Amino acid sequence: MAIDPAVIGTRLPQCRMTVDPARLRFFRKAVGADAGDDGTVPPTFLFSVELESPDPFGWLRDLGIDLRRVLHGEQSFMYHRPLAIGERLTASPVIADVYSRGEGALDFVVKETAVTRGDGEPVADLRSVLIVRNPT
Template sequence: MAVDTAVIGTEFEPVDITVDAARLRFFAKAIGETNPVYTDVEAAKAAGHKDLPVPPTFLFSIELDSPDPFAWLSDLGVDLRFVLHGEQAFTYHSIAYPGDTLTAKSTIADVYSKKGGALEFFVKDTAVTRADGSAVADLKSVLVVRNPGVGK
């Protein structure tokens, strides 16, 4: 498959979630987070928070709530068996807490290939905001697609 740069600028339907304390605790446990600030409200308050703060990488999971979070890749003809997670970056603007309704709005920011097309890269930028429009974070993810038939 050849990278089609025409997809740059493609925007996805926003994904909304309302942050739930039980989900934050589950996420913290799933990633092996041991800091009680992410699981115990009293520890969070003692650290200066009003409630459990959203763990740093939790925001990446918002889009996984959509019915088929990787449909956009399939729609582009990408064989999901050859997709690798290449990079993830977060720029935080504020802390989210239980009760906050968050919206993740993503755009394909770039596509490019390396090694003669053997590796293709999709860069996706995501803005996470609260219901009032205030910024929570900007996320950047890079997915790598390995094309096993290229370069052999």
């Protein structure tokens, strides 16, 4: 099932989180990194910001996508400045693109997320590509 290109530009619910030491320890442990509290925030930490929402994959179900058919295709991060412990962040995601490949066997959903501090200062821009395997 091809995803309707009309969803391009759809703004998804914002998520908020605070960068705190306990959350960083949990993240470091989950990714197998050093669990020390050295004050640095791993560059891939922001992958988890949108997972803070009550239903982080609800937007995919709203598009009619069967979550069992979703693959994580790509993730990128562009930081505007380093993160600091204690910062309050807001993630504002939008569906940036959808397209098909392989004669419709695969659909791709590109999501771009602007991450800002509480005062609106840009922190990072995230980009993820999800692949949907369509029934053959």
